[in-house]
Amino acid sequence: MTNPHLTDLLDRYATLRDTILGLEAERDQLGAELKAALLDGETVQTDLYRAELRTSTTIEYPLDRFRECFGDAATLEVATIDRKKADRLATAGDLDADTLANLAVKKPRAQSLVLTQVRA
Structure with missing residues (x-):
């Protein structure tokens, strides 16, 4: 039984x-519109903010x-x-895909909490 808490x-x-996802989507849309206006030479400012x-x-340092x-x-x-790039070379046949896969080392970076929708 699942803990009610x-x-x-x-x-x-x-x-x-x-x-948050909804707010982020709205923020991204508003940001895109503001960037487009600023790229066209517009200026915009409120009492608190200036865009x-x-x-x-x-x-980057050129390798050669x-x-x-x-x-x-x-x-x-x-x-x-x-x-x-290494994966693309393996796909193209320039690197042996099996050798590349055996060479790979997976390192954990962070754990994420993932929600999966449950059908009622």
């Missing part, structure tokens, strides 16, 4: 999750230039394997 917790959790666009950037500057040992030291 846990049932109440699950009901509240599901309600909050559904509410502006900022560009996020990432820094990094290798020229720092050598093979340093390049190998900082290199990472791109799982998606």
